Amino acid sequence: MSKTTATRARPLSPHLTVYRWPITMTMSILHRITGSALYVGTFLVIWWLFAAATSPGQFEFVHGLMGSWFGRLVLVGYTWAMMHHLLGGIRHLIWDTGHGLSKESASRLGWATLAGSILLTLAIWAGYLMMG
Structure with a gap:
């Protein structure tokens, strides 16, 4: 094999610490993540409904778990994922009509x-907490 000598320095590819993600790319990634989170979170809703249909003891266990600080945190995250995915879907519907496609x-x-999505999540949970 022949040896080649570089006459100038080769450019380096940009990496994640240099590259600035556009908001559209970030929202696309979050839309996929929230869709997966909703899939998993729906099993929690099914678990809660199954416990309600099974026995009072099982329901108290699941209800107590979801009423803990960690359970509430999961429910807030589930609410945000639902609102974000909903608004992302509406955004895609707007794009499907041919509007809003400029940069x-x-x-x-x-x-x-x-x-x-953040404002709707805060409004939903504020309403929930005000109702008791």
Whole structure:
């Protein structure tokens, strides 16, 4: 084999610490993650319904678990995932009509999806806590 000598330094590929993720890419990744989280979280809802149909003791166990600080944290995360996935779906429906496809509009829709999911989650849980 022949030897080749580099006459100039080769460029380095950018890596995650250098590359700035666009909001549209971040929202796409979060949409997939929240879809998976909803799939897993639905099993928790099924478990709760199954416990309610089985026996009072089983229901008290599941209800107590979901009423703990960790259970509430999981439920808040499930609520956020549901709201984020819902708004992401609406964003995709808007795109399917041919609107909001410019770079600026897509970025605005991405930020609106994130902000809306957080605000809706806070509103849902504020309403829940105010009702008792």
